[in-house]
Amino acid sequence: MKKMRVGAVVAVAGVAVALTGCTSAGGGAADGDTIVVDMWAGSEDDTAALEAQMDVVREQNPDIKVELRTAPWGDFFTKLTTNMASGNMACVTGMNSGMLASYTSGFTKLTDDDLATAGLAASDFAEGSLEILSNKGDMYGVPFDVATMLTYYNEDQLTAAGTDLPSIGWTFDDFEAIAAKATTDGKYGFGIGMGDFQWQALPIAKGGLQPVAQDGTLQLTDPAFADAAEWYAGLVTEQKVAAPVASASDGGWGENQFTSENAAMAVDGTWNAVGYLTNDAGFAAGMAPLPTGENGNLSLILGSGYGIAESCENKEDALKVLGSLLSKDAQDYIASSGRSYPARAESQPLYFESLDEAYREQVEATFVAAFENVQGQYVSDNWAKVGTFVQPSLVSIYNGQESMSAVLESAQQQFGN
Amino acid sequence: MTITNAPKRRSGSLAKVEARQALGFASPALVGLALFTIVPVVLSIVMSFFDWPTFGERTFNGGANYARLFEDPNFLPALRNTIVFTLLYVPLSVVFSLALAIGLGPRIRGRGALRVLFFIPVVTPMVANVLVWKMLLQPQGLFNGLAQTWFGVELPNFLADKNWAMIMVVVMSVWQGIGYNMLIFSAALEQLPESVMEAARIDGARGFRMTWSIMVPMISPAIFFATIMTMITSLQVFVQPQMLTGGGPGNATQPLVMWIYNQGFKFQDLGLAAAGAWILFALIITVTAIQFKAQKRWVHYEH
Numbered sequence: 043m044k045k046m047r048v049g050a051v052v053a054v055a056g057v058a059v060a061l062t063g064c065t066s067a068g069g070g071a072a073d074g075d076t077i078v079v080d081m082w083a084g085s086e087d088d089t090a091a092l093e094a095q096m097d098v099v100r101e102q103n104p105d106i107k108v109e110l111r112t113a114p115w116g117d118f119f120t121k122l123t124t125n126m127a128s129g130n131m132a133c134v135t136g137m138n139s140g141m142l143a144s145y146t147s148g149f150t151k152l153t154d155d156d157l158a159t160a161g162l163a164a165s166d167f168a169e170g171s172l173e174i175l176s177n178k179g180d181m182y183g184v185p186f187d188v189a190t191m192l193t194y195y196n197e198d199q200l201t202a203a204g205t206d207l208p209s210i211g212w213t214f215d216d217f218e219a220i221a222a223k224a225t226t227d228g229k230y231g232f233g234i235g236m237g238d239f240q241w242q243a244l245p246i247a248k249g250g251l252q253p254v255a256q257d258g259t260l261q262l263t264d265p266a267f268a269d270a271a272e273w274y275a276g277l278v279t280e281q282k283v284a285a286p287v288a289s290a291s292d293g294g295w296g297e298n299q300f301t302s303e304n305a306a307m308a309v310d311g312t313w314n315a316v317g318y319l320t321n322d323a324g325f326a327a328g329m330a331p332l333p334t335g336e337n338g339n340l341s342l343i344l345g346s347g348y349g350i351a352e353s354c355e356n357k358e359d360a361l362k363v364l365g366s367l368l369s370k371d372a373q374d375y376i377a378s379s380g381r382s383y384p385a386r387a388e389s390q391p392l393y394f395e396s397l398d399e400a401y402r403e404q405v406e407a408t409f410v411a412a413f414e415n416v417q418g419q420y421v422s423d424n425w426a427k428v429g430t431f432v433q434p435s436l437v438s439i440y441n442g443q444e445s446m447s448a449v450l451e452s453a454q455q456q457f458g459n
Numbered sequence: 460m461t462i463t464n465a466p467k468r469r470s471g472s473l474a475k476v477e478a479r480q481a482l483g484f485a486s487p488a489l490v491g492l493a494l495f496t497i498v499p500v501v502l503s504i505v506m507s508f509f510d511w512p513t514f515g516e517r518t519f520n521g522g523a524n525y526a527r528l529f530e531d532p533n534f535l536p537a538l539r540n541t542i543v544f545t546l547l548y549v550p551l552s553v554v555f556s557l558a559l560a561i562g563l564g565p566r567i568r569g570r571g572a573l574r575v576l577f578f579i580p581v582v583t584p585m586v587a588n589v590l591v592w593k594m595l596l597q598p599q600g601l602f603n604g605l606a607q608t609w610f611g612v613e614l615p616n617f618l619a620d621k622n623w624a625m626i627m628v629v630v631m632s633v634w635q636g637i638g639y640n641m642l643i644f645s646a647a648l649e650q651l652p653e654s655v656m657e658a659a660r661i662d663g664a665r666g667f668r669m670t671w672s673i674m675v676p677m678i679s680p681a682i683f684f685a686t687i688m689t690m691i692t693s694l695q696v697f698v699q700p701q702m703l704t705g706g707g708p709g710n711a712t713q714p715l716v717m718w719i720y721n722q723g724f725k726f727q728d729l730g731l732a733a734a735g736a737w738i739l740f741a742l743i744i745t746v747t748a749i750q751f752k753a754q755k756r757w758v759h760y761e762h
Contacts, residue, residue, distance in 0.1 A: 120724070123513050123514075123727070126513065147515055148514060286598065288593065288597035288618055288619060289597070289619055289703065289705060290619070290704055290707025290708055291701070291705030291707075292705075304599075427725075433707075434705055434706050434707030434710065434713075435707065437705075438621060438708040441616055441708065443621055444708075
């Protein structure tokens with residue numbers, strides 16, 4: 043009996059091992075000749091919009107079978123990690139500029155020939171946009187939308203405080219003056235950032251330098267960036283124009299302070315422009331590019347797009363699908379639906395036409411000015427570790443228990459080599 | 460001890476048929492056990508001896524991951540945080556829930572309803588609990604608002620202050636988990652034999668003496684069970700610090716499980732994460748073994 047039981051357990055365990063080891067390779071094909079497109083979608087609207095783009099793909103490639111797979115943003119990258127680990131990544135996979143560094147090994151590097159096969163030309167895209175899904179000089183994907191960081195403001199609050207409104211060409215001195223004047227009656231002039239882009243945007247703009255060099259070297263302690271970051275923390279600790287953060291888990295602190303009318307200004311991406319302009323609280327909102335400092339007003343160009351899986355067995359068809367997803371028809375759809383600001387230059391005007399007339403002009407002027415001085419984001423190999431170290435420390439910095447320079451120095455020492 | 464005669468062995472073929480039937484009934488559970496317990500456990504041991512990125516080549520590196528653990532600037536603080544949390548949380552949780560269970564004794568009217576109220580935080584989603592506590596603790600929150608209005612005192616920024624963050628994680632966790640242990644203790648108290656209690660009363664035991672010398676020893680198996688389970692769950696704490704403080708400020712509230720999560724899922728270093736997980740396992744098994752050893756001194760199983 044005992045032997046039999048042990049044998050049975052071993053057999054069951056063996057079956058289990060065999061089952062868990064039974065992962066199919068082959069680029070996530072639904073069946074042999076189907077090209078799978080994997081993209082995040084958080085709602086029925088998102089999925090419907092993606093299906094509309096897939097219709098363009100089917101129309102342009104009647105001989106290729108395509109299938110769309112989606113997962114919400116929060117699950118997409120967990121699923122992608124699993125798919126990559128099991129060699130089951132979809133041939134055409136969505137990717138975001140902020141996430142690319144951790145997933146480059148899953149994507150094939152795209153060449154000029156690949157772009158030609160996809161029917162795309164670099165000149166089709168807005169300036170700098172092809173840097174979005176590039177890492178250390180290699181291109182891993184083509185973007186469908188572009189974004190950058192802006193300053194959003196509560197017009198009602200600033201008008202009541204009797205300050206000027208942020209405008210194109212404004213300076214950091216203007217920013218400080220407006221923030222100081224708007225800090226009144228328990229309200230603050232500015233909502234301090236906790237998210238990676240949200241807190242780094244102003245130091246990068248002020249210092250005219252990214253915390254990582256183009257070759258991936260960490261330069262957190264470069265005086266241009268470190269001084270600007272110190273100034274940024276000082277908005278809470280010295281100038282007291284921003285409220286200290288309540289907890290390190292408040293990733294969207296500054297933006298939430300802004301939408302809940304506790305802060306008159308906040309820095310956030312262009313992807314939230316329409317959301318802020320039509321905010322639930324009902325206040326009049328406006329937007330301006332990041333202020334200009336002595337070193338200009340450098341901003342990062344961000345966005346999302348599609349790449350081809352390294353494991354894809356039918357790269358040529360996958361490239362054709364990618365080309366159709368980035369074609370004028372698909373980009374025009376994205377733009378005219380107002381979903382996001384397209385990467386293809388000729389489709390961009392349609393985005394502004396989709397907006398309410400009341401703020402169309404302001405959005406267009408701000409976007410044009412903000413995208414004038416943009417640079418692709420550079421990241422180091424262990425950029426995720428840098429973010430995970432610095433972000434919870436920002437709370438202590440804003441709370442006056444640690445200095446920005448000490449935290450940046452510590453991060454540089456730990457992750458700089 | 461009485462010796463009974465073993466039943467006569469049934470014929471071999473029948474035993475075999477029964478064994479097969481039993482195996483058939485047990486097989487779904489065995490497959491589940493193999494798939495979701497045995498295989499992952501074995502795999503994690505193997506993983507901990509490899510340089511195992513989520514994707515890419517895996518190479519055997521002997522015990523290098525275990526050595527790397529102690530070079531990581533966040534590992535030892537995470538281990539310390541886990542131990543500090545456990546040392547604060549377990550006694551507080553057990554003492555308060557025991558006091559609550561005794562307090563909600565037979566003389567309290569509507570004690571069933573009160574028990575349900577205290578049990579609610581155990582079953583409500585942690586996200587909701589954390590949101591409520593954040594609203595209480597943040598600078599613009601209820602506590603600071605009341606302190607300023609009533610006493611003109613500004614309270615610290617509890618969740619962002621290095622000296623307060625861990626205390627608040629413990630306080631919130633005690634509040635959240637108190638109902639569970641309370642229910643265990645209440646059940647044990649309800650089972651106390653009336654004859655023993657009566658005898659103690661006749662002997663003049665009252666109040667604290669009755670509680671400390673009669674009731675507590677008699678429910679010591681329940682206290683032992685609650686302590687063991689609370690200890691194990693507190694060494695695995697993750698959600699409360701993750702959602703309440705994000706492991707911050709700095710790494711002041713980052714527990715070991717969050718460190719493991721970061722290594723595995725954020726930094727995609729599964730080998731190092733698995734090594735950290737085995738250190739945690741060793742810690743849990745050691746503490747549990749010590750508790751089992753120590754129980755002989757204070758747990759009384761016979762009434």
